[in-house]
Amino acid sequence: MIDGETPNEIYYHIRESNFTILQGDNSLGFLNRITTNMIQKKTDGKLNLTLLCGASGRIEDSLEIIFSEEGLIIIGISTNGDKIRQKLVQGKKWNERINVLNGDDPLTFLTIFGEQLTEIAKSFNLEISPDETKPWFENDSKLIRYNNTQPESIDLILQTDSLTNFFDSEVETSLKISSINSWNKFCIDNSILQYNEIKSSPLPFECGLGHLIDPNKGCYPGQEIHARIESRGKQTKFIAKFVANTKLQSGKYRSDDGKKIMITTISIIENKTYGIAILPTHFLGKNEIGINDNILTKLYIESF
Amino acid sequence: MGILGGDGFSLPIVNSNPIVSVTITVTDSALSQMENTLNNEEKTHCLIISAQSGGCSGYVYDMKIDEIPQDKEQFQILFFGNIKIFIHNGDSHLLNGIELDYKDSLMGGGFNITNPNADRECGCGQSFG
Numbered sequence: 445m446i447d448g449e450t451p452n453e454i455y456y457h458i459r460e461s462n463f464t465i466l467q468g469d470n471s472l473g474f475l476n477r478i479t480t481n482m483i484q485k486k487t488d489g490k491l492n493l494t495l496l497c498g499a500s501g502r503i504e505d506s507l508e509i510i511f512s513e514e515g516l517i518i519i520g521i522s523t524n525g526d527k528i529r530q531k532l533v534q535g536k537k538w539n540e541r542i543n544v545l546n547g548d549d550p551l552t553f554l555t556i557f558g559e560q561l562t563e564i565a566k567s568f569n570l571e572i573s574p575d576e577t578k579p580w581f582e583n584d585s586k587l588i589r590y591n592n593t594q595p596e597s598i599d600l601i602l603q604t605d606s607l608t609n610f611f612d613s614e615v616e617t618s619l620k621i622s623s624i625n626s627w628n629k630f631c632i633d634n635s636i637l638q639y640n641e642i643k644s645s646p647l648p649f650e651c652g653l654g655h656l657i658d659p660n661k662g663c664y665p666g667q668e669i670h671a672r673i674e675s676r677g678k679q680t681k682f683i684a685k686f687v688a689n690t691k692l693q694s695g696k697y698r699s700d701d702g703k704k705i706m707i708t709t710i711s712i713i714e715n716k717t718y719g720i721a722i723l724p725t726h727f728l729g730k731n732e733i734g735i736n737d738n739i740l741t742k743l744y745i746e747s748f
Numbered sequence: 749m750g751i752l753g754g755d756g757f758s759l760p761i762v763n764s765n766p767i768v769s770v771t772i773t774v775t776d777s778a779l780s781q782m783e784n785t786l787n788n789e790e791k792t793h794c795l796i797i798s799a800q801s802g803g804c805s806g807y808v809y810d811m812k813i814d815e816i817p818q819d820k821e822q823f824q825i826l827f828f829g830n831i832k833i834f835i836h837n838g839d840s841h842l843l844n845g846i847e848l849d850y851k852d853s854l855m856g857g858g859f860n861i862t863n864p865n866a867d868r869e870c871g872c873g874q875s876f877g
Contacts, residue, residue: 465752465759477802499805499868499877514752529762535801537810538822538836545759551751582750603757663875665806 454558455622457630460639462505462525463547463601464532467515474542475509475516478535478665480648481658485511490579495648495656496520496528501669502645504528506637506653510580510587510601515545517587519553519601521639552604556619557597557630564598565590567613572596593634629711632685632718635748640694640708641683641720649673650681650722652748681722686743688717688735700734703727705743720748767837770824770844772797774833778850778859782831785813792816794825794832797861799842803875805868807842809861841865 466475476482479494486492492509505520505528520528525548532544556564565572568588570581578590580599587601602610611617622630631638641651648654648670657670673679691712697705703724710719721743727733733743752759774782786793794816802808816832817823823834835843847862863869866876 474801477800478806512750512752514750517751530764531801531806533762534765534842535807536838537800538796538798538838540800544762546762547759550757550759585751585754587751601751603751603754605757663803663870665804665877668804668870 452559453620454556454561454564454618455626456554456556456619457622457627459553459555460521460523461553462520462522462528463551463553464518464520464525464529465515465545465547466518466532466542467545468540468542470540471516471542474536474540475518475532478531479507480656480661480664480666480670482661483509486579491577493656495653496531497648497664497666497670498645499665499669501647501666501673503642503648503651503653504531504645506642506656512582512587517547517601521637522642523639550604551601552607553599553601555597555599557593557595557622559595561590561596561598564619568598568600570598591634593630593636595630597630597634625711625713628709629713629718632709632711632720635685637720638709641722644706644708644722646681646722647673647679649679650683652683680725682725682728683720683722683748684727685746685748686717686719686721686733687746688719688741688743690717690741691715692717692719692741694719697735699727705733705735765838766841768840768844770826770835770840772826772833772835772843772845773847774828775847775849777852778848779828779831781850781852781859783829786831790830790832794834796823796834796836797839797843797846797848798836799839804870805866805875806877808875811859 480497481494483492483494494507496504498504505522508519510517529544529546536542569583570588570590572590577592580587580589585603589599591597648657659674692710694707694710699705703726706722708720710717731745735741782795792815793813796812796814798810799807823836824840826833845864849860851857863876869876
Protein backbone atom coordinates (compact mmCIF):
# COMPACT_ATOMS: atom_id res chain seq x y z
CA MET A 445 0.00 0.00 0.00
CA ILE A 446 1.24 3.50 -0.79
CA ASP A 447 1.84 5.87 2.13
CA GLY A 448 -1.29 7.89 2.98
CA GLU A 449 -3.60 5.99 0.70
CA THR A 450 -6.22 3.43 1.52
CA PRO A 451 -6.97 0.15 -0.20
CA ASN A 452 -10.30 -0.19 -2.01
CA GLU A 453 -10.49 3.55 -2.63
CA ILE A 454 -10.80 4.72 -6.22
CA TYR A 455 -8.45 7.46 -7.33
CA TYR A 456 -8.20 9.81 -10.27
CA HIS A 457 -5.27 11.59 -11.84
CA ILE A 458 -5.39 14.45 -14.35
CA ARG A 459 -2.81 13.51 -16.92
CA GLU A 460 -0.12 15.66 -18.47
CA SER A 461 -1.15 15.82 -22.10
CA ASN A 462 -1.71 18.06 -25.07
CA PHE A 463 -4.61 17.99 -27.49
CA THR A 464 -4.60 18.92 -31.15
CA ILE A 465 -7.60 18.45 -33.41
CA LEU A 466 -7.35 18.21 -37.17
CA GLN A 467 -10.42 18.96 -39.22
CA GLY A 468 -10.84 19.02 -42.98
CA ASP A 469 -10.28 16.97 -46.08
CA ASN A 470 -7.58 14.35 -45.88
CA SER A 471 -6.52 15.20 -42.31
CA LEU A 472 -5.25 11.66 -41.94
CA GLY A 473 -3.08 11.83 -45.07
CA PHE A 474 -1.73 15.15 -43.85
CA LEU A 475 -0.78 13.69 -40.46
CA ASN A 476 0.67 10.55 -42.01
CA ARG A 477 3.28 12.63 -43.84
CA ILE A 478 5.18 13.17 -40.59
CA THR A 479 4.42 10.21 -38.34
CA THR A 480 6.75 7.25 -37.87
CA ASN A 481 4.13 4.70 -38.89
CA MET A 482 1.06 4.71 -41.10
CA ILE A 483 -2.03 5.52 -39.06
CA GLN A 484 -5.29 4.06 -40.22
CA LYS A 485 -8.63 3.69 -38.55
CA LYS A 486 -8.52 0.34 -36.80
CA THR A 487 -11.66 -1.72 -36.58
CA ASP A 488 -10.33 -4.21 -34.02
CA GLY A 489 -10.33 -1.72 -31.15
CA LYS A 490 -6.54 -1.48 -31.03
CA LEU A 491 -4.95 1.86 -30.25
CA ASN A 492 -3.63 4.19 -32.93
CA LEU A 493 -0.22 5.06 -31.53
CA THR A 494 2.56 6.88 -33.32
CA LEU A 495 5.53 9.19 -32.82
CA LEU A 496 6.59 12.57 -34.06
CA CYS A 497 10.35 12.81 -34.40
CA GLY A 498 12.76 15.51 -35.45
CA ALA A 499 15.15 15.12 -38.38
CA SER A 500 17.72 13.83 -35.87
CA GLY A 501 15.41 10.86 -35.21
CA ARG A 502 14.75 11.92 -31.61
CA ILE A 503 11.24 11.88 -30.20
CA GLU A 504 9.35 15.15 -30.08
CA ASP A 505 6.11 13.60 -28.87
CA SER A 506 4.37 10.27 -28.46
CA LEU A 507 0.85 10.43 -29.84
CA GLU A 508 -2.43 8.61 -29.70
CA ILE A 509 -4.93 9.32 -32.46
CA ILE A 510 -8.67 9.08 -31.91
CA PHE A 511 -11.04 9.11 -34.87
CA SER A 512 -13.99 11.28 -33.91
CA GLU A 513 -16.83 12.30 -36.22
CA GLU A 514 -15.77 15.89 -35.67
CA GLY A 515 -12.12 15.38 -36.57
CA LEU A 516 -8.92 13.61 -35.65
CA ILE A 517 -8.09 14.07 -31.99
CA ILE A 518 -4.34 13.88 -31.40
CA ILE A 519 -3.28 13.34 -27.80
CA GLY A 520 0.37 13.96 -27.02
CA ILE A 521 2.20 13.36 -23.77
CA SER A 522 4.59 16.30 -24.00
CA THR A 523 3.94 19.56 -22.21
CA ASN A 524 4.55 21.57 -25.35
CA GLY A 525 1.54 21.11 -27.59
CA ASP A 526 2.26 24.47 -29.23
CA LYS A 527 5.44 23.07 -30.76
CA ILE A 528 3.55 20.14 -32.29
CA ARG A 529 0.79 22.38 -33.62
CA GLN A 530 3.33 24.79 -35.06
CA LYS A 531 4.94 21.91 -36.87
CA LEU A 532 1.57 20.85 -38.28
CA VAL A 533 0.58 24.36 -39.34
CA GLN A 534 3.92 24.98 -41.04
CA GLY A 535 3.56 21.71 -42.93
CA LYS A 536 0.19 22.58 -44.46
CA LYS A 537 0.34 22.94 -48.20
CA TRP A 538 -1.14 26.16 -49.53
CA ASN A 539 -4.18 24.45 -51.05
CA GLU A 540 -4.89 21.98 -48.23
CA ARG A 541 -8.14 22.79 -46.47
CA ILE A 542 -7.20 21.61 -43.00
CA ASN A 543 -7.73 23.34 -39.68
CA VAL A 544 -5.37 22.72 -36.78
CA LEU A 545 -7.18 23.37 -33.49
CA ASN A 546 -5.74 23.82 -30.01
CA GLY A 547 -7.53 21.67 -27.42
CA ASP A 548 -5.03 22.00 -24.54
CA ASP A 549 -7.17 24.11 -22.23
CA PRO A 550 -10.67 23.13 -23.40
CA LEU A 551 -10.07 19.37 -22.96
CA THR A 552 -8.88 17.35 -19.98
CA PHE A 553 -7.57 13.79 -19.84
CA LEU A 554 -8.07 11.97 -16.57
CA THR A 555 -7.59 8.40 -15.48
CA ILE A 556 -9.60 6.69 -12.76
CA PHE A 557 -7.91 3.67 -11.20
CA GLY A 558 -8.52 1.30 -8.33
CA GLU A 559 -10.26 -1.90 -7.45
CA GLN A 560 -13.92 -2.49 -8.27
CA LEU A 561 -14.69 0.05 -10.94
CA THR A 562 -18.04 -1.56 -11.79
CA GLU A 563 -20.22 1.21 -10.34
CA ILE A 564 -18.17 3.94 -11.98
CA ALA A 565 -18.26 2.08 -15.29
CA LYS A 566 -22.05 1.80 -15.08
CA SER A 567 -22.35 5.55 -14.64
CA PHE A 568 -20.60 5.95 -18.01
CA ASN A 569 -22.59 3.13 -19.70
CA LEU A 570 -19.22 1.42 -20.01
CA GLU A 571 -19.07 -2.32 -20.41
CA ILE A 572 -16.20 -3.93 -18.51
CA SER A 573 -14.39 -6.94 -19.90
CA PRO A 574 -11.69 -7.68 -17.36
CA ASP A 575 -9.49 -9.46 -19.88
CA GLU A 576 -9.24 -6.77 -22.49
CA THR A 577 -8.69 -3.08 -23.01
CA LYS A 578 -11.69 -1.53 -24.75
CA PRO A 579 -11.51 1.01 -27.57
CA TRP A 580 -12.49 4.62 -26.96
CA PHE A 581 -16.17 5.40 -27.29
CA GLU A 582 -18.00 8.69 -27.21
CA ASN A 583 -20.78 9.13 -24.66
CA ASP A 584 -22.48 12.30 -23.49
CA SER A 585 -19.65 14.64 -24.60
CA LYS A 586 -17.00 12.38 -23.12
CA LEU A 587 -14.53 9.93 -24.60
CA ILE A 588 -14.24 6.85 -22.42
CA ARG A 589 -12.05 3.74 -22.43
CA TYR A 590 -11.70 0.81 -20.08
CA ASN A 591 -8.13 -0.47 -19.57
CA ASN A 592 -7.16 -3.93 -18.45
CA THR A 593 -4.46 -2.63 -16.11
CA GLN A 594 -3.51 -3.64 -12.57
CA PRO A 595 -5.52 -2.25 -10.85
CA GLU A 596 -8.10 -1.69 -13.56
CA SER A 597 -8.57 1.81 -14.92
CA ILE A 598 -10.86 4.01 -16.96
CA ASP A 599 -9.54 6.83 -19.15
CA LEU A 600 -11.75 9.83 -19.74
CA ILE A 601 -11.42 12.83 -21.99
CA LEU A 602 -13.92 15.52 -21.26
CA GLN A 603 -14.52 19.19 -21.74
CA THR A 604 -12.62 21.05 -19.02
CA ASP A 605 -15.65 23.24 -18.29
CA SER A 606 -17.63 20.15 -17.35
CA LEU A 607 -15.10 18.93 -14.73
CA THR A 608 -16.92 20.57 -11.81
CA ASN A 609 -20.24 18.99 -12.76
CA PHE A 610 -18.49 15.69 -13.30
CA PHE A 611 -17.10 15.55 -9.76
CA ASP A 612 -20.42 16.68 -8.31
CA SER A 613 -22.29 13.72 -9.74
CA GLU A 614 -23.41 10.94 -7.44
CA VAL A 615 -20.81 8.29 -8.21
CA GLU A 616 -17.87 10.53 -8.92
CA THR A 617 -18.03 12.32 -5.52
CA SER A 618 -16.43 9.17 -4.10
CA LEU A 619 -13.31 9.59 -6.24
CA LYS A 620 -10.17 10.71 -4.48
CA ILE A 621 -7.32 12.60 -6.07
CA SER A 622 -4.25 10.45 -6.43
CA SER A 623 -0.84 11.47 -5.12
CA ILE A 624 1.96 11.72 -7.71
CA ASN A 625 3.64 8.84 -5.89
CA SER A 626 0.61 6.62 -6.32
CA TRP A 627 0.07 7.62 -9.96
CA ASN A 628 3.73 6.98 -10.77
CA LYS A 629 3.49 3.52 -9.19
CA PHE A 630 0.46 2.79 -11.36
CA CYS A 631 2.37 3.90 -14.47
CA ILE A 632 5.47 1.92 -13.51
CA ASP A 633 3.47 -1.26 -12.82
CA ASN A 634 1.61 -0.96 -16.12
CA SER A 635 4.53 0.27 -18.26
CA ILE A 636 2.74 3.52 -19.08
CA LEU A 637 5.20 6.08 -20.43
CA GLN A 638 4.84 9.69 -19.35
CA TYR A 639 6.51 12.91 -20.45
CA ASN A 640 9.35 12.13 -17.99
CA GLU A 641 10.47 9.32 -20.29
CA ILE A 642 10.63 11.44 -23.45
CA LYS A 643 11.55 14.90 -22.21
CA SER A 644 15.25 14.27 -22.80
CA SER A 645 14.35 13.55 -26.48
CA PRO A 646 15.53 9.94 -26.62
CA LEU A 647 15.56 7.87 -29.78
CA PRO A 648 12.45 5.64 -30.00
CA PHE A 649 14.47 2.44 -29.48
CA GLU A 650 15.94 3.82 -26.26
CA CYS A 651 12.63 4.24 -24.47
CA GLY A 652 10.68 1.18 -25.54
CA LEU A 653 8.91 2.82 -28.48
CA GLY A 654 10.80 1.16 -31.33
CA HIS A 655 7.63 -0.77 -32.21
CA LEU A 656 6.10 2.51 -33.40
CA ILE A 657 8.66 2.78 -36.21
CA ASP A 658 7.56 1.24 -39.49
CA PRO A 659 10.67 0.62 -41.61
CA ASN A 660 8.49 0.13 -44.70
CA LYS A 661 6.67 3.43 -44.45
CA GLY A 662 9.05 5.54 -46.50
CA CYS A 663 10.20 9.06 -45.70
CA TYR A 664 9.20 10.87 -42.52
CA PRO A 665 11.28 13.20 -40.35
CA GLY A 666 13.92 11.07 -38.65
CA GLN A 667 13.53 8.09 -40.97
CA GLU A 668 17.14 8.09 -42.21
CA ILE A 669 18.47 7.95 -38.66
CA HIS A 670 16.05 5.19 -37.63
CA ALA A 671 16.95 3.12 -40.69
CA ARG A 672 20.66 3.47 -39.93
CA ILE A 673 20.23 2.43 -36.29
CA GLU A 674 18.14 -0.55 -37.29
CA SER A 675 20.53 -1.74 -39.99
CA ARG A 676 23.74 -1.18 -38.06
CA GLY A 677 22.52 -2.14 -34.60
CA LYS A 678 23.78 1.04 -32.97
CA GLN A 679 21.25 1.21 -30.13
CA THR A 680 23.13 2.45 -27.08
CA LYS A 681 20.40 2.71 -24.42
CA PHE A 682 17.34 0.81 -23.28
CA ILE A 683 14.47 1.38 -20.87
CA ALA A 684 13.85 -0.77 -17.79
CA LYS A 685 11.91 -0.83 -14.57
CA PHE A 686 13.80 -1.17 -11.33
CA VAL A 687 13.42 -1.50 -7.61
CA ALA A 688 16.08 0.15 -5.45
CA ASN A 689 16.72 -0.73 -1.83
CA THR A 690 16.96 2.95 -0.80
CA LYS A 691 15.09 6.18 -1.47
CA LEU A 692 16.15 7.78 -4.76
CA GLN A 693 15.06 10.87 -6.69
CA SER A 694 14.64 11.05 -10.45
CA GLY A 695 17.66 12.42 -12.31
CA LYS A 696 21.11 11.46 -13.51
CA TYR A 697 23.25 8.88 -11.70
CA ARG A 698 26.51 7.04 -12.32
CA SER A 699 26.82 3.31 -12.00
CA ASP A 700 29.71 1.97 -9.95
CA ASP A 701 31.55 1.33 -13.21
CA GLY A 702 31.02 4.92 -14.38
CA LYS A 703 28.11 4.53 -16.82
CA LYS A 704 25.40 7.22 -17.05
CA ILE A 705 21.95 6.25 -15.79
CA MET A 706 18.84 8.40 -16.13
CA ILE A 707 16.06 7.71 -13.66
CA THR A 708 12.93 9.16 -15.24
CA THR A 709 10.03 8.18 -12.95
CA ILE A 710 10.00 7.12 -9.29
CA SER A 711 7.56 6.00 -6.62
CA ILE A 712 8.75 5.53 -3.05
CA ILE A 713 7.03 2.93 -0.94
CA GLU A 714 8.24 1.81 2.47
CA ASN A 715 11.81 3.06 1.92
CA LYS A 716 12.13 1.34 -1.44
CA THR A 717 12.17 3.14 -4.77
CA TYR A 718 10.22 1.73 -7.69
CA GLY A 719 11.05 3.40 -10.95
CA ILE A 720 11.76 3.59 -14.65
CA ALA A 721 15.26 4.28 -15.94
CA ILE A 722 17.04 4.68 -19.27
CA LEU A 723 20.25 2.65 -19.10
CA PRO A 724 23.25 1.98 -21.35
CA THR A 725 22.89 -1.29 -23.28
CA HIS A 726 26.03 -2.32 -21.37
CA PHE A 727 23.57 -3.42 -18.65
CA LEU A 728 21.29 -5.51 -20.88
CA GLY A 729 20.73 -8.90 -19.30
CA LYS A 730 22.06 -7.81 -15.88
CA ASN A 731 19.83 -8.18 -12.86
CA GLU A 732 21.36 -5.55 -10.62
CA ILE A 733 23.43 -2.39 -10.84
CA GLY A 734 25.29 -0.59 -8.06
CA ILE A 735 25.01 3.19 -8.27
CA ASN A 736 26.56 6.31 -6.73
CA ASP A 737 29.74 4.51 -5.59
CA ASN A 738 27.64 3.05 -2.83
CA ILE A 739 27.55 -0.68 -2.63
CA LEU A 740 24.39 -0.43 -0.54
CA THR A 741 22.38 1.21 -3.34
CA LYS A 742 21.42 -1.30 -5.97
CA LEU A 743 18.92 -1.18 -8.79
CA TYR A 744 17.23 -4.53 -9.31
CA ILE A 745 16.30 -4.51 -12.99
CA GLU A 746 13.02 -5.83 -14.38
CA SER A 747 12.07 -6.07 -18.04
CA PHE A 748 9.89 -3.25 -19.35
CA MET B 749 -23.32 15.37 -29.20
CA GLY B 750 -19.63 14.47 -29.31
CA ILE B 751 -16.67 15.58 -27.25
CA LEU B 752 -16.00 18.50 -29.60
CA GLY B 753 -19.60 19.72 -29.70
CA GLY B 754 -22.03 21.55 -27.48
CA ASP B 755 -23.28 25.06 -26.84
CA GLY B 756 -20.50 27.57 -26.49
CA PHE B 757 -17.77 25.01 -27.01
CA SER B 758 -15.23 25.92 -29.64
CA LEU B 759 -11.54 25.41 -30.06
CA PRO B 760 -9.09 28.06 -31.20
CA ILE B 761 -7.66 27.61 -34.69
CA VAL B 762 -3.88 27.71 -34.85
CA ASN B 763 -2.57 29.77 -37.73
CA SER B 764 0.57 31.56 -36.88
CA ASN B 765 3.02 31.19 -39.73
CA PRO B 766 5.06 34.39 -39.96
CA ILE B 767 4.78 36.25 -43.26
CA VAL B 768 8.01 37.62 -44.65
CA SER B 769 8.70 39.52 -47.82
CA VAL B 770 10.12 36.98 -50.26
CA THR B 771 13.01 37.41 -52.63
CA ILE B 772 14.28 34.54 -54.74
CA THR B 773 16.97 34.03 -57.35
CA VAL B 774 16.28 32.27 -60.65
CA THR B 775 19.21 31.23 -62.82
CA ASP B 776 19.16 31.82 -66.57
CA SER B 777 18.86 28.09 -67.24
CA ALA B 778 15.84 27.82 -64.91
CA LEU B 779 14.20 30.84 -66.52
CA SER B 780 14.76 29.45 -69.99
CA GLN B 781 13.30 26.10 -69.01
CA MET B 782 10.24 27.75 -67.42
CA GLU B 783 9.63 29.69 -70.64
CA ASN B 784 9.74 26.43 -72.60
CA THR B 785 7.39 24.74 -70.15
CA LEU B 786 4.87 27.56 -70.04
CA ASN B 787 4.77 27.55 -73.84
CA ASN B 788 3.30 31.05 -74.35
CA GLU B 789 0.73 30.67 -71.58
CA GLU B 790 2.42 33.20 -69.31
CA LYS B 791 -0.65 35.44 -69.17
CA THR B 792 -2.94 32.79 -67.72
CA HIS B 793 -0.50 30.48 -65.95
CA CYS B 794 2.23 30.79 -63.37
CA LEU B 795 4.72 28.71 -61.44
CA ILE B 796 3.69 28.01 -57.83
CA ILE B 797 6.54 27.02 -55.52
CA SER B 798 5.46 25.66 -52.15
CA ALA B 799 6.57 23.61 -49.18
CA GLN B 800 4.71 20.98 -47.20
CA SER B 801 5.49 18.63 -44.33
CA GLY B 802 7.18 15.35 -45.13
CA GLY B 803 10.44 13.87 -46.27
CA CYS B 804 13.34 12.87 -44.05
CA SER B 805 14.15 16.39 -42.92
CA GLY B 806 10.69 17.76 -42.17
CA TYR B 807 9.53 19.60 -45.30
CA VAL B 808 9.47 18.90 -49.01
CA TYR B 809 9.33 21.32 -51.94
CA ASP B 810 6.63 21.27 -54.56
CA MET B 811 6.56 23.15 -57.87
CA LYS B 812 3.75 23.21 -60.34
CA ILE B 813 2.57 25.15 -63.35
CA ASP B 814 -1.03 26.13 -62.73
CA GLU B 815 -3.64 28.69 -63.65
CA ILE B 816 -3.13 31.95 -61.79
CA PRO B 817 -4.88 31.45 -58.42
CA GLN B 818 -8.02 33.50 -57.80
CA ASP B 819 -7.05 34.40 -54.22
CA LYS B 820 -3.96 36.34 -55.35
CA GLU B 821 -3.83 38.32 -52.11
CA GLN B 822 -2.71 35.14 -50.31
CA PHE B 823 0.43 35.00 -52.47
CA GLN B 824 3.56 36.97 -53.12
CA ILE B 825 4.09 37.37 -56.84
CA LEU B 826 7.59 37.60 -58.25
CA PHE B 827 8.16 38.63 -61.86
CA PHE B 828 10.99 37.29 -64.02
CA GLY B 829 10.43 38.70 -67.50
CA ASN B 830 7.03 37.38 -68.55
CA ILE B 831 7.13 34.62 -65.99
CA LYS B 832 5.24 34.93 -62.71
CA ILE B 833 6.28 32.90 -59.68
CA PHE B 834 3.71 32.63 -56.88
CA ILE B 835 4.71 31.85 -53.30
CA HIS B 836 1.96 31.53 -50.70
CA ASN B 837 2.29 33.77 -47.64
CA GLY B 838 2.16 30.66 -45.44
CA ASP B 839 5.33 29.35 -47.09
CA SER B 840 7.14 32.68 -47.24
CA HIS B 841 9.33 32.11 -44.16
CA LEU B 842 10.43 28.71 -45.48
CA LEU B 843 11.14 29.79 -49.05
CA ASN B 844 12.55 33.29 -48.70
CA GLY B 845 15.99 33.51 -50.31
CA ILE B 846 15.87 30.28 -52.32
CA GLU B 847 17.76 29.89 -55.56
CA LEU B 848 16.02 28.05 -58.38
CA ASP B 849 18.30 26.38 -60.87
CA TYR B 850 17.85 23.96 -63.76
CA LYS B 851 20.33 21.33 -64.87
CA ASP B 852 19.91 19.86 -68.31
CA SER B 853 21.21 16.41 -67.59
CA LEU B 854 19.79 12.91 -68.01
CA MET B 855 21.09 11.87 -64.60
CA GLY B 856 20.23 14.13 -61.66
CA GLY B 857 18.88 16.81 -63.95
CA GLY B 858 15.80 19.01 -63.64
CA PHE B 859 14.90 21.89 -61.36
CA ASN B 860 16.86 22.22 -58.17
CA ILE B 861 16.28 24.46 -55.15
CA THR B 862 19.02 25.72 -52.86
CA ASN B 863 17.61 27.06 -49.59
CA PRO B 864 19.67 29.23 -47.24
CA ASN B 865 17.07 28.72 -44.47
CA ALA B 866 17.59 24.95 -44.41
CA ASP B 867 19.63 23.57 -41.51
CA ARG B 868 19.73 20.22 -43.21
CA GLU B 869 18.75 18.64 -46.49
CA CYS B 870 17.99 15.08 -47.48
CA GLY B 871 20.27 13.31 -49.96
CA CYS B 872 17.52 13.41 -52.58
CA GLY B 873 17.48 17.24 -52.43
CA GLN B 874 13.71 17.40 -52.09
CA SER B 875 13.48 17.49 -48.33
CA PHE B 876 14.80 20.17 -46.01
CA GLY B 877 14.41 21.21 -42.41
